[in-house]
Amino acid sequence: MQDSDGEKSDDNLVVDVSNEDPSSPRGSPAHSPRENGLDKTRLLKKDAPISPASIASSSSTPSSKSKELSLNVLLILFLCPWFFSFLLFWSVASSLRTPMAVPCPYPAPFGIVPHAGMNGELTSPGAAYAGLHNISPQMSAAAAAAAAAAAYGRSPVVGFDPHHHMRVPAIPPNLTGIPGGKPAYSFHVTADGQMQPVPFPPDALIGPGIPRHARQINTLNHGEVVCAVTISNPTRHVYTGGKGCVKVWDISHPGNKSPVSQLDCLNRDNYIRSCRLLPDGRTLIVGGEASTLSIWDLAAPTPRIKAELTSSAPACYALAISPDSKVCFSCCSDGNIAVWDLHNQTLVRQFQGHTDGASCIDISNDGTKLWTGGLDNTVRSWDLREGRQLQQHDFTSQIFSLGYCPTGEWLAVGMENSNVEVLHVTKPDKYQLHLHESCVLSLKFAHCGKWFVSTGKDNLLNAWRTPYGASIFQSKESSSVLSCDISVDDKYIVTGSGDKKATVYEVIY
Numbered sequence: 001m002q003d004s005d006g007e008k009s010d011d012n013l014v015v016d017v018s019n020e021d022p023s024s025p026r027g028s029p030a031h032s033p034r035e036n037g038l039d040k041t042r043l044l045k046k047d048a049p050i051s052p053a054s055i056a057s058s059s060s061t062p063s064s065k066s067k068e069l070s071l072n073v074l075l076i077l078f079l080c081p082w083f084f085s086f087l088l089f090w091s092v093a094s095s096l097r098t099p100m101a102v103p104c105p106y107p108a109p110f111g112i113v114p115h116a117g118m119n120g121e122l123t124s125p126g127a128a129y130a131g132l133h134n135i136s137p138q139m140s141a142a143a144a145a146a147a148a149a150a151a152y153g154r155s156p157v158v159g160f161d162p163h164h165h166m167r168v169p170a171i172p173p174n175l176t177g178i179p180g181g182k183p184a185y186s187f188h189v190t191a192d193g194q195m196q197p198v199p200f201p202p203d204a205l206i207g208p209g210i211p212r213h214a215r216q217i218n219t220l221n222h223g224e225v226v227c228a229v230t231i232s233n234p235t236r237h238v239y240t241g242g243k244g245c246v247k248v249w250d251i252s253h254p255g256n257k258s259p260v261s262q263l264d265c266l267n268r269d270n271y272i273r274s275c276r277l278l279p280d281g282r283t284l285i286v287g288g289e290a291s292t293l294s295i296w297d298l299a300a301p302t303p304r305i306k307a308e309l310t311s312s313a314p315a316c317y318a319l320a321i322s323p324d325s326k327v328c329f330s331c332c333s334d335g336n337i338a339v340w341d342l343h344n345q346t347l348v349r350q351f352q353g354h355t356d357g358a359s360c361i362d363i364s365n366d367g368t369k370l371w372t373g374g375l376d377n378t379v380r381s382w383d384l385r386e387g388r389q390l391q392q393h394d395f396t397s398q399i400f401s402l403g404y405c406p407t408g409e410w411l412a413v414g415m416e417n418s419n420v421e422v423l424h425v426t427k428p429d430k431y432q433l434h435l436h437e438s439c440v441l442s443l444k445f446a447h448c449g450k451w452f453v454s455t456g457k458d459n460l461l462n463a464w465r466t467p468y469g470a471s472i473f474q475s476k477e478s479s480s481v482l483s484c485d486i487s488v489d490d491k492y493i494v495t496g497s498g499d500k501k502a503t504v505y506e507v508i509y
Contacts, residue, residue: 186469189421189430198431204470209450211463211507213473214493218504220249221257226483226496227288228275233488239284240502241272241483246286246296248303251492251504263303265294274319276328278342287316287330295342307345311338318360322384323367331358337372337382351382353389360414360443362404371411373399379413381425393423401442407449410467414440414454422467433469435462442483446490453493455481461495461505477503 184197224242231238237260238249244266247259263286265272270289277284284296284303293309293316313332320329327348328340335354340347354374361372369390370382379393379402393413401414413421420433420440438457445452451472453463457480463472479499486493493505 185434185471187432187434188468189432191428195432198468200465200468200470204465204468205472209446209448209490209509210465211451211472211509214463214475214505214507216475216503217506218251218254220247220251220259220502220504222247222496222500222502224500225271225498226500226502228272229483229485229494229496229502230275230277230284231485231487231492231494232277232281233279235487235489235492238494238502238504239275239277240496241275241286241288242500243271244268246272246275246284249502261303263294263296265296265305266290273315273317274331276319276321278321278325279323280325283325285319285321285328287319289315291315293319293328293330293340295345309340309345309347311347313338317357320361320363320370322363323365329361329363329370331361331372333357335374335376337361337370349387351387351389353380353392354378359398359400360402362402364404364408365406369404371402371404373402373413375399379411379423391425395421401440401454403443403445403452405445405449405452405466406447410449412443412445412452412454412464412466414443414456416440418456418458420454420462420464420469422469424467431468433464435471435474436460441481444484444486446486447488448490453484453486455484455495457481459497461493475505 186198186200187195188198189195220238220240222240222242226240226242228241228246229238236250236252238251240247240249240259244264246263246265248261248263250256250260263284265286266288267290272286272288274288275284275286282297282299283306284298285293286296287293291310291312291314293311294305295307295309297304297306309328309330311330311332313334313336315333316330317333318331321327322329326342328342330338330340332338335352335356335358337351337354337358338347339349339351351370351372354372354376356375358372358374361370363370363384368384370384371379372382373379375398377395377398379395379399380389381391382388383390395413395415397415397417397419399413400416403412405411409424409426411423411425413423414436415421416439418434418436418438418440420436420443422431422433424430436454436456436458437460440454440456443452443454445466450466451463452466453461455461459477459479459481461475461477461481461484463474464470465472477495477497477499479497481495481497483496484493491507493507494502495505496502
């Protein structure tokens with residue numbers, strides 16, 4: 001992976017700073033804004049539309065010969081009434097074949113969300129194009145784009161998208177389609193590595209616990225790139241981690257535009273990379289570009305540091321907390337997984353295996369199994385009772401994010417190469433999903449386990465059906481989306497992005 005990949009690199013998971021001030025010491029002249037996550041498709045010019053005036057301009061002033069022809073035609077029409085009927089029929093048929101009269105299968109202009117989907121709501125890609133040849137959920141977004149392109153002979157993507165939350169995802173050109181020639185974005189990977197497009201079941205996007213869409217309800221202007229977010233239980237506070245500090249926001253009152261407190265954790269120029277609440281909501285653990293984790297007492301009248309945990313690694317990239325709140329696991333930049341006793345505030349074990357930085361982590365609901373991903377292109381599982389590695393999954397790309405399904409069985413992995421893969425943890429069963437266009441930087445399962453979200457350097461937030469990846473909804477933000485979290489009741493999503501803010505979404509069922 002090249003340095004221009006922005007947020008994370010082979011060496012130290014560099015934060016995307018393309019949206020910071022030019023004077024920022026972390027900015028590098030080698031990283032142009034285009035390399036650091038700006039939507040390159042915005043630079044493409046839309047083909048010039050066919051103008052009615054241009055069609056009409058091909059006509060010229062009638063000559064004397066044409067006048068004679070007109071007189072002859074009138075004479076024929078006078079003598080042959082049946083010829084008039086034929087000519088009228090021919091004229092109407094010709095007009096129907098002009099570009100201005102092509103029947104449009106869409107209820108609204110392509111790429112524009114119908115009125116019901118406006119006002120910040122995110123609709124399912126399948127819903128927006130449901131009128132196109134009775135498309136299946138698999139064709140819900142990308143195939144509609146391809147069909148429209150074939151119908152009109154040019155890209156249907158408009159140069160200015162007034163509803164940026166509803167986008168048509170790009171499909172890699174090397175992917176085959178499902179039967180009937182429809183492009184696919186979800187593939188089942190067989191044991192021998194063959195990829196087969198997934199036919200989604202009829203209830204893929206409906207049923208209890210499956211969102212219909214989501215809408216943005218709040219923007220939290222942190223002021224620095226937001227690398228870490230977490231939501232309290234019950235849903236009241238959002239914690240956003242940026243340069244040097246974590247800011248605490250009360251989202252129970254949407255009018256609040258300022259944080260209720262600020263936790264200064266690291267040196268001013270070092271980024272927070274992860275923050276995790278203990279289940280009781282009274283303690284926050286923060287890690288980042290430093291060898292020290294800080295433990296914050298949130299129950300005090302003013303939040304304060306009550307302990308610090310120091311390791312030999314120069315940075316922590318991700319954190320996980322055991323369900324009983326007794327143990328903290330930290331992904332270290334040296335590849336080790338540090339295991340901390342939170343009561344005694346001591347390092348009790350290190351899991352060694354990753355040969356490069358450990359970038360992401362999740363733990364099973366019963367607290368017996370740990371999953372970690374690394375820059376060494378591997379995902380590993382660990383038995384927490386016996387303290388040993390159980391499995392190793394090898395990939396062809398660096399691992400930037402992962403999530404373990406709360407109901408068990410499935411593990412979702414987000415990679416540098418833009419793929420999301422969903423693996424069965426006990427069988428050779430795997431799905432590969434292709435809606436991101438760049439690095440997949442964060443991933444989180446809903447607590448019901450029926451869906452999950454992923455975010456990327458391509459500015460996208462994607463919501464997927466577990467496990468086969470039917471697209472539930474998609475949001476296009478204005479910068480790289482580095483982090484995400486879902487509330488315990490699955491009613492809210494929070495994202496942290498490179499344009500120095502966090503966004504709060506309400507999930508609509």
